[in-house]
Amino acid sequence: MNAHAKLSASKAERWLNCPPSACLEEQLPETTSEYAEEGRLAHAIGELKVRKHFYPMGPKKYSSELKKLQNSPHYNPEMLEHTDAYLEFIQAKAHSFSSPPYIAIERRLDYSHIAPEGFGTGDCLIIGGSVLYVIDFKYGKGVPVEAEGNPQMMLYALGALKEYAMLYAIETVRLCIVQPRLGEPSEWEISVADLLAWAESIKPRAQMAYEGKGEFCAGDWCRFCRAKALCRARAETMTALEAFGGMKPPLISNDEVGDILRRAQTLKAWVSDLEEYALSALLQGEAIPGWKAVEGRSNRQFVDTDEAFKVLVEAGYDEALLYERKPITLTAVEKLTGKTKFSELLGSYVVKPPGKPTLAPETDKREAVTLNPTAEEAFGKAS
Numbered sequence: 001m002n003a004h005a006k007l008s009a010s011k012a013e014r015w016l017n018c019p020p021s022a023c024l025e026e027q028l029p030e031t032t033s034e035y036a037e038e039g040r041l042a043h044a045i046g047e048l049k050v051r052k053h054f055y056p057m058g059p060k061k062y063s064s065e066l067k068k069l070q071n072s073p074h075y076n077p078e079m080l081e082h083t084d085a086y087l088e089f090i091q092a093k094a095h096s097f098s099s100p101p102y103i104a105i106e107r108r109l110d111y112s113h114i115a116p117e118g119f120g121t122g123d124c125l126i127i128g129g130s131v132l133y134v135i136d137f138k139y140g141k142g143v144p145v146e147a148e149g150n151p152q153m154m155l156y157a158l159g160a161l162k163e164y165a166m167l168y169a170i171e172t173v174r175l176c177i178v179q180p181r182l183g184e185p186s187e188w189e190i191s192v193a194d195l196l197a198w199a200e201s202i203k204p205r206a207q208m209a210y211e212g213k214g215e216f217c218a219g220d221w222c223r224f225c226r227a228k229a230l231c232r233a234r235a236e237t238m239t240a241l242e243a244f245g246g247m248k249p250p251l252i253s254n255d256e257v258g259d260i261l262r263r264a265q266t267l268k269a270w271v272s273d274l275e276e277y278a279l280s281a282l283l284q285g286e287a288i289p290g291w292k293a294v295e296g297r298s299n300r301q302f303v304d305t306d307e308a309f310k311v312l313v314e315a316g317y318d319e320a321l322l323y324e325r326k327p328i329t330l331t332a333v334e335k336l337t338g339k340t341k342f343s344e345l346l347g348s349y350v351v352k353p354p355g356k357p358t359l360a361p362e363t364d365k366r367e368a369v370t371l372n373p374t375a376e377e378a379f380g381k382a383s
């Protein structure tokens, strides 16, 4: 059986907005990335911790399983902290019920009654009283994912309802995305009636996507599409520079700068997708007219630093001059002491200086800054 559904929940935003993408992607090879592998590993660690907490698992088995995962080349100690945050979130939800709820981990969820052959794996489900929690752990830190109106989560919830609605009188669904590297979890609530109405509304598009019908439509959802570099529909939307060419010289206005910058964000992402594609095609021996692959810059390094430094010491160089004594980073200290001890011992020694000004779209949650002093800063507080 295919491990991935054509209409997978994680790609739902894509096939709902661009139905033929589901069939087009099937014709292209699946690729992976360092980030995807890192995410898979963090998921496995999170799953192990949640299993150990909610199901019987001896400490020996847990340590040996964890060790196996920690041996992965993608492992980073930071994963332990972030997966703790995931476990803590689930614990808090599970303990919010007056009697122990039903908990399912890594459950296959079938929503083929909505999207042909559709299924996916829900990270964690909690059912108690009339509430169903659908919890998803995301390790990425590039793009914050919101729970509100999230079609992946809604399809998981529909799969869970299909399986559990006969056993539990579920009336409300709470969708939760735990993305600990980007801050607080995102939560959203929807009634079962509204969820079922949404499911009915997407059925025709799901059918179209399954059959490869409908119009190609480019948007934010192209970001992870396998066709993102070569897709013609996407290429045809990249008109930011054409608009720029049509403007009257000699200077463009700030309104125009804002407009071009906004449209150029997608252009930038598309160009980087094309560069990535072209490099990999060239390395595989294909021709991209006007381009070639070359070796990038690299720095000299010792084959064996210890041996090289031994030579220096034997040649009479003072060892004290060869090594630097540097304090470890604040994050490393916090890992060493743990968060509670850290704030107890060092809380008053920590400051967070303002970050370097950076350009962000208007929708960004951070407050706008300017180098101009405010009236209060310039003239002091009125007494």
Ligand code: SF4
Pocket: 014, 018, 020, 021, 024, 216, 217, 218, 219, 221, 222, 225, 226, 227, 228, 229, 231, 232, 233, 234
């Ligand atoms: S790149 Fe975008 S427009 Fe093209 S198939 Fe994929 S989702 Fe559709």
